[in-house]
Amino acid sequence: MRFAPMPTPAAPNPSPTDEPPIPRKPPGQRADWLAWSLQLLLGLFVGGIAGALMGNRMMRLYFIGVEELHLVVAGAALFGGAIASYRGEDTWTTRSALDPERPIPASQCRSWSIAIGSVGILTFSCAVIRHLHIVGWRGGHFSPSVGEVILLLVGILLAWQLVHAWRTATIFTVYGPLERDEAPFAFWFWVAGASLGALFILIRLL
Numbered sequence: 001m002r003f004a005p006m007p008t009p010a011a012p013n014p015s016p017t018d019e020p021p022i023p024r025k026p027p028g029q030r031a032d033w034l035a036w037s038l039q040l041l042l043g044l045f046v047g048g049i050a051g052a053l054m055g056n057r058m059m060r061l062y063f064i065g066v067e068e069l070h071l072v073v074a075g076a077a078l079f080g081g082a083i084a085s086y087r088g089e090d091t092w093t094t095r096s097a098l099d100p101e102r103p104i105p106a107s108q109c110r111s112w113s114i115a116i117g118s119v120g121i122l123t124f125s126c127a128v129i130r131h132l133h134i135v136g137w138r139g140g141h142f143s144p145s146v147g148e149v150i151l152l153l154v155g156i157l158l159a160w161q162l163v164h165a166w167r168t169a170t171i172f173t174v175y176g177p178l179e180r181d182e183a184p185f186a187f188w189f190w191v192a193g194a195s196l197g198a199l200f201i202l203i204r205l206l
Contacts, residue, residue: 036109040085040116042092047080047120048073064131071127078120086113111177118160122153129153155201158194165191 051073058064064072084091086109129152165171169180171190180187 032106033109035088036085036112039088039091040081040113043081043084044077046084048077050080051076058128064127065135068127068131071123071130075120075122075124075127078123079117080120082113082117082120086110086117107177111172114164114172118157121160122157125153125156151201151204155198158198158201161194162191162198165194 052069054076055064055069055072058072059066059069161171165180165187169187170177171187171194172178173190178187178190
């Protein structure tokens with residue numbers, strides 16, 4: 001006696017719930033402001049000591065006077081704090097190939113470190129330019145005007161912006177940091193503007 005073959009059940013239609021979930025973008029790294037502040041304070045202390053030693057040497061070479069010494073110390077302290085807070089523990093200790101990867105500071109912390117470092121560089125440059133504007137180079141006749149000093153400071157800031165954009169693919173705008181991968185058109189627009197501004201300042205100063 002033969003039996004009829006059992007019918008094969010039809011495959012169920014896939015429902016919308018059976019589709020694979022769309023991968024979500026991982027949340028951004030939380031900023032550890034306590035560790036960032038501790039690194040900043042330590043960098044300020046070390047940078048201030050280095051600025052005091054550097055300031056004495058610069059006075060002997062007639063780059064600054066006694067009136068500008070506090071600006072050199074403040075600028076070096078801010079720059080040292082920026083480096084320490086940006087790099088974290090890598091500033092003070094070396095890491096071997098067998099050591100685990102250290103956490104990278106959050107983007108908010110690094111943005112503040114870069115801003116503080118920029119203020120330090122401008123403060124340090126202002127001390128030298130102020131001294132040259134008042135007494136000139138070794139008592140000579142070189143004495144730039146106030147407008148030329150401002151143009152030089154802006155040119156230094158724009159040049160630093162271009163170098164930073166080339167190395168990290170991030171440029172700072174009036175609306176905050178802008179990454180090349182997120183908005184390439186806006187990124188290259190700001191890079192072109194900074195390049196034209198730096199070129200204009202260079203032509204005016206020459």
